[in-house]
Amino acid sequence: MVITQEKSVSSYDRGLLYGDGFFTTAHVRHGEILLWGLHLQRLQTCQQRLNFPQLDWQSLDEYCSKLCVNIAQGVLKIVITRGEGGRGYLPPHNAKPKVIVQTSPYPEHYPALINSGLRLEYAQTRLGHQPLLAGLKTLNRLEQVLIKQEAQQYDCDDVLVEDIAGNVIETSVGNLLCVRDGKVYTPILQNSGILGVYLQHLERNNHIEKVDLRREDLQTMDALFVCNSLMGCVFVRSLDEHLFNLSLARALKSQLESGVL
Numbered sequence: 001m002v003i004t005q006e007k008s009v010s011s012y013d014r015g016l017l018y019g020d021g022f023f024t025t026a027h028v029r030h031g032e033i034l035l036w037g038l039h040l041q042r043l044q045t046c047q048q049r050l051n052f053p054q055l056d057w058q059s060l061d062e063y064c065s066k067l068c069v070n071i072a073q074g075v076l077k078i079v080i081t082r083g084e085g086g087r088g089y090l091p092p093h094n095a096k097p098k099v100i101v102q103t104s105p106y107p108e109h110y111p112a113l114i115n116s117g118l119r120l121e122y123a124q125t126r127l128g129h130q131p132l133l134a135g136l137k138t139l140n141r142l143e144q145v146l147i148k149q150e151a152q153q154y155d156c157d158d159v160l161v162e163d164i165a166g167n168v169i170e171t172s173v174g175n176l177l178c179v180r181d182g183k184v185y186t187p188i189l190q191n192s193g194i195l196g197v198y199l200q201h202l203e204r205n206n207h208i209e210k211v212d213l214r215r216e217d218l219q220t221m222d223a224l225f226v227c228n229s230l231m232g233c234v235f236v237r238s239l240d241e242h243l244f245n246l247s248l249a250r251a252l253k254s255q256l257e258s259g260v261l
C-alpha cells in the first residue's frame with residue numbers, strides 16, 4: 001500500500017481506467033478528523049466488499065492524523081484505488097493499492113445553507129439498481145455527475161433523486177431523513193444510494209426506521225433533513241412548491257442531533 005499526496009496518477013491506475021476504488025470525505029475541525037472511526041469503517045467495508053487486498057489501516061490513521069493536526073477548519077479526502085494493473089478488467093493477483101490523501105478548505109457556502117435550510121427540487125435523472133455496490137462510496141460516480149449537471153438548470157440548492165422504480169433515495173450531496181409524528185425515517189439503500197457516515201452517526205443515538213419512500217410520502221412529513229459529513233444535518237425549507245414549518249424543523253433538528261428521537 002502506497003500513501004501519497006500526489007496530484008497525478010499513473011495512466012495504468014485502475015481507479016482512473018475503471019473506477020476501481022473507493023473514497024471518503026471528512027470534516028476536520030481544530031486538528032480533529034470528525035467521525036474518524038466511522039470513516040475508517042466505511043473504507044474497511046469497501047475494501048472487503050470490493051475484494052481489495054488487506055490495507056494497513058494503522059499507517060493510514062497515523063498519516064492522516066499527522067496531516068490534519070494544524071488544520072483549524074477543512075476537508076480531508078481519502079481515495080483508495082487498486083493501483084496499477086494490466087489491460088482488461090481482471091485485477092492483477094499482486095495488486096498494490098494506492099492511497100491518495102488530500103486536504104482542502106471547508107466550502108464557503110455551507111454555513112449559510114446550514115443556517116437557512118435547503119431548497120430542493122426533484123431530479124429527472126434516476127439511479128440504477130446494483131445491490132452489490134449499494135451503500136458503497138465507490139469511484140464510479142457518473143450518475144452523480146449527470147445529476148449535478150441537471151441540478152444546475154434549477155433554481156434550488158440541491159436535488160432529490162429517485163431510483164428507476166420511483167423510490168426516493170437521496171440528494172446529490174447526502175442522505176435523506178424524514179420526521180413525522182416524532183418518528184424518523186430514511187430510505188432503504190438496498191439497490192442504490194450511498195450509506196453516509198453522518199447518517200450512521202445519527203443512527204447511533206436515534207431510532208431511525210429504513211423504509212421505502214415515494215414522492216407522496218414526503219408531502220405528509222413534518223420535516224425533511226439532508227445530512228453528510230461536512231454539513232452535518234440540514235433542514236429542508238422547501239421541496240418543489242411544498243413549504244415546511246421552519247420553526248418545527250429547527251426544533252426537530254436539535255432533537256435529532258441530541259439523540260432524543
